[in-house]
Amino acid sequence: MTENLLSISGASKRFGGLQALSGVDLRIARGQIYGLIGPNGAGKTTFFNVITGLYQPDGGSFELNGRAYSPSAPHLVARAGIARTFQNIRLFGEMTVLENVMVGRHVRTHQGVLGAILRHRAARAEEAAIRKRAQELLDFVGIGQFAARTARHLSYGDQRRLEIARALATDPVLLALDEPAAGMNATEKLGLRELLLKIRANGQTILLIEHDVKLVMGLCDRITVLDYGKPIAEGTPAEVQKNPAVIEAYLGAGGHA
Numbered sequence: 001m002t003e004n005l006l007s008i009s010g011a012s013k014r015f016g017g018l019q020a021l022s023g024v025d026l027r028i029a030r031g032q033i034y035g036l037i038g039p040n041g042a043g044k045t046t047f048f049n050v051i052t053g054l055y056q057p058d059g060g061s062f063e064l065n066g067r068a069y070s071p072s073a074p075h076l077v078a079r080a081g082i083a084r085t086f087q088n089i090r091l092f093g094e095m096t097v098l099e100n101v102m103v104g105r106h107v108r109t110h111q112g113v114l115g116a117i118l119r120h121r122a123a124r125a126e127e128a129a130i131r132k133r134a135q136e137l138l139d140f141v142g143i144g145q146f147a148a149r150t151a152r153h154l155s156y157g158d159q160r161r162l163e164i165a166r167a168l169a170t171d172p173v174l175l176a177l178d179e180p181a182a183g184m185n186a187t188e189k190l191g192l193r194e195l196l197l198k199i200r201a202n203g204q205t206i207l208l209i210e211h212d213v214k215l216v217m218g219l220c221d222r223i224t225v226l227d228y229g230k231p232i233a234e235g236t237p238a239e240v241q242k243n244p245a246v247i248e249a250y251l252g253a254g255g256h257a
């Protein structure tokens with residue numbers, strides 16, 4: 001087993017004339033909460049999209065859990081063990097809360113969604129197990145009492161929790177969260193912080209993009225700062241916070257946050 005859960009070297013992505021990522025290296029040790037921050041347009045979402053197979057990289061090598069993986073399609077990345085959430089919540093709004101998590105779980109099971117719909121005998125047994133696990137995950141993220149509710153009727157903060165439960169349902173080795181605190185009020189942010197600490201305490205590795213610098217600094221074990229598609233700093237929150245290049249990127253004349 002390698003020490004690093006995720007090792008990325010030289011990730012690059014160009015959109016026409018814009019070099020959105022150039023040679024980004026990132027190493028995440030097991031069990032860490034790792035933060036990826038940077039001013040607007042720095043390339044954070046592009047990086048997420050590249051490592052999760054939504055965008056084809058122009059270059060780079062990608063290793064997860066000691067094995068090379070090719071981020072060529074989202075379902076292959078999910079199978080390799082990365083689950084992600086999106087900046088804009090993407091739930092099945094008309095399905096129940098429980099069903100939303102069950103959909104995530106089907107990535108890891110044999111029958112798949114079709115089998116579950118056709119309700120063969122084996123599928124029925126598997127479906128019962130999926131249902132049980134989905135309820136456990138809802139309890140874990142703190143919304144178990146809303147299992148039968150239609151997803152779109154959940155509060156904003158609870159929809160974010162549901163997204164996280166759905167991602168955890170795939171048994172990921174890496175949980176990648178794209179701005180989970182976006183649009184949250186202060187109380188919801190505190191709740192999110194507690195939840196992420198609880199997830200890490202279970203041994204789960206987390207990669208986090210987040211605009212709320214206070215949340216990131218108080219939560220992450222290590223941080224990479226991107227600016228104009230390049231890493232400009234890497235280290236603990238305390239190291240990153242006093243790095244002159246980071247201060248310049250956020251506040252300096254060239255700052256574009």
Ligand SMILES: Nc1ncnc2c1ncn2[C@@H]1O[C@H](COP(=O)(O)OP(=O)(O)OP(=O)(O)O)[C@@H](O)[C@H]1O
Binds near residue numbers: 018040041044047
């Ligand atoms: N599909 C695309 N086509 C063309 N340009 C893109 C595309 N996606 C992103 N970009 C450009 O790449 C650069 C990086 O954008 P990206 O969204 O990755 O930054 P970000 O750090 O996530 O920003 P934000 O904090 O605002 O979400 C920006 O200049 C953006 O306009």
